[in-house]
Amino acid sequence: MDSKKHSFKRWIMLSILCLGGGIIYQLPFLRFAYYIPMQKALGLTNMQFGNLSSVYGIVAMICYFPGGWLADRFSCRKMLAFSFVATGLGGFYFSTFPSYRMCIVLHAFWGCVTIFTYWAALIKAVRMLGDSSEQGRLYGLLEGGRGLVSTLAGLAILSIFAKMGQSTFGLAWVINLYAGLSIAVGIITWFVLEDSKKEEKSSSVLKDTILVVKDTRVWLIALLIFTTYSVYCGQTYLTPYVTTIYGASVAIGALLGIIRSYVLQMAGGAAFGFIADKVGSSAKVMFVGYIIMIICLVIFMVLPGNKALLPIVIVNMLALGFVAYGMRGIYFATVDEVKISISVAGAAAGFASLIGYIPDAFIYSLMGNWLDKYPGQLGYKYIFIFLFVIEVIGLVVSILLLRVIKKKAYHVSGEELCK
Structure with missing residues (x-):
């Protein structure tokens, strides 16, 4: 019975990681689906818009390795929950369509909270969900689950944007919905995900x-x-x-x-x-x-x-x-x-x-x-x-x-x- 209960909890935790993985990158990469509406709402040139991507990419690249060190020393549950909530809070600010300079700062911030405190913690959290005989399916289901969540969320939120007349107001709603989802996943992660047994x-x-x-x-x-x-x-x-x-x-x-x-x-x-x-x-x-x-x-x-x-x-x-x-x-x-x-x-x-x-x-x-x-x-x-x-x-x-x-x-x- 304990074994079945443990197995059920483990799949619930993997589902939460899939849910978060499908949501957290939507805000930094929203430009791929809403390029023209976002450019118009922010009043940016193509070059300025591209610079946002570059800043995010550079910060993310710098954060990969130190993020791994962090994941080996702190609770993956706390790191993941923080990342989801911080990304969502950044999204609420982004929905006000701030200045170009503040957009640069925000994308640098997102580069930190979606990589430094998130990426290696996610990889380690998945590894700890099962033994060596299950690693393939755990990581494979994570990839598939992320794709499923991002697809369903993307289609649902896109339909809301279309019903709102594809306006700047509608775009703000899109951003706020993704931000709210990210924070909700963070709260769920905090209370449902388990910390691993203390490692050396x-x-x-x-x-x-x-x-x-x-x-x-x-x-x-x-x-x-x-x-x-x-x-x-x-x-x-x-x-x-x-x-x-x-x-x-x-x-x-x-x-x-x-x-x-x-x-x-x-x-x-x-x-x-x-x-x-x-x-x-x-x-x-x-x-x-x-x-x-x-x-x-x-x-x-x-x-x-x-x-x-x-x-x-x-x-x-x-x-x-x-x-x-x-x-x-x-x-x-x-x-x-x-x-x-x-x-x-x-x-x-x-x-x-x-x-x-x-x-x-x-x-x-x-x-x-x-x-x-x-x-x-x-x-x-x-x-x-x-x-x-x-x-x-x-x-x-x-x-x-x-x-x-x-x-x-x-x-x-x-x-x-x-x-």
């Missing part, structure tokens, strides 16, 4: 930093994230690819974009999580995932721009997206698989995120430049070749990680035999 405190910041930075396993996980996330970013250009090169209508392109961004996130994350646990190794599933992505990219590289090939291109696009989202859902499960100590799990996740999410800083500018410089199919060919090279590197990294895991398992097995 990790030592000094410097010692932990040296320990993590010198660990080959952490670097390999960081490179897994980097190579997987590169494809995740690069697939943004597949929607214009099918419309400009293969003649798909704008409506079909938009539909494919929605399927790729939401449906595949829900399906891919959950599916890969369960497969990883069934196989018994997230690293093995990622190895196969790299092979599939390489095949998909080769198909894109060799296919001519013949409009009759549109169905093949669409299937290939959806296959690539499904695998990219699936792998994104399980790459943090490898932290447990390589037996990184729970006492530095936050620092390891933070450092791996710092390296792994570097593509955010350059990949869109790089690929946008190729499309401007080489119009037509050639620009896209450069994108596919670049991603192909990155994924070959990822495949090699996954092989190295599997060797590390095998060596670690052999070492542990040897120790047990000697007992």
Whole structure:
């Protein structure tokens, strides 16, 4: 009976983490869905609007690693609850449409509370919900759950915005609704999420930093994230690819974009999580995932721009997206698989995120430049070749990680035999 009760509470806690994960980033990234209304309400130029994104991205990048250190020393429950409430309070202020300078300050603030006090705490909280045999499905369901929540919340709030005539007043309501949801999740998190049993405190910041930075396993996980996330970013250009090169209508392109961004996130994350646990190794599933992505990219590289090939291109696009989202859902499960100590799990996740999410800083500018410089199919060919090279590197990294895991398992097995 106690076991069933514990299992139920654990899934409730995972549901709360999914709910929060699907809500907390809506406010900093609201511009993607409401670009024109927000620009009009704030009175910003395109460059100023872009600067808000840059400030958020820079602060977020700086906060990944120290956020991991913080998660190893403080209660994940308190950190997560604080992050949700602080993000929501920032949202209420944002709904007043402050000056450009204050918007810059607000986005820097959001960069702190959605990364420094949130990201590594989330990764660590999920890891502590189950043992090694469940890590794949836990992280996979987190990815799928985040996608489901952001989709449902986005559609519901968008319908309210439409009913309010898509006005500035309606936009303020959109922001306030997301802010209220974020605070509500924070309150629920505070009262429902459980603190873990007290772990052995990790030592000094410097010692932990040296320990993590010198660990080959952490670097390999960081490179897994980097190579997987590169494809995740690069697939943004597949929607214009099918419309400009293969003649798909704008409506079909938009539909494919929605399927790729939401449906595949829900399906891919959950599916890969369960497969990883069934196989018994997230690293093995990622190895196969790299092979599939390489095949998909080769198909894109060799296919001519013949409009009759549109169905093949669409299937290939959806296959690539499904695998990219699936792998994104399980790459943090490898932290447990390589037996990184729970006492530095936050620092390891933070450092791996710092390296792994570097593509955010350059990949869109790089690929946008190729499309401007080489119009037509050639620009896209450069994108596919670049991603192909990155994924070959990822495949090699996954092989190295599997060797590390095998060596670690052999070492542990040897120790047990000697007992």
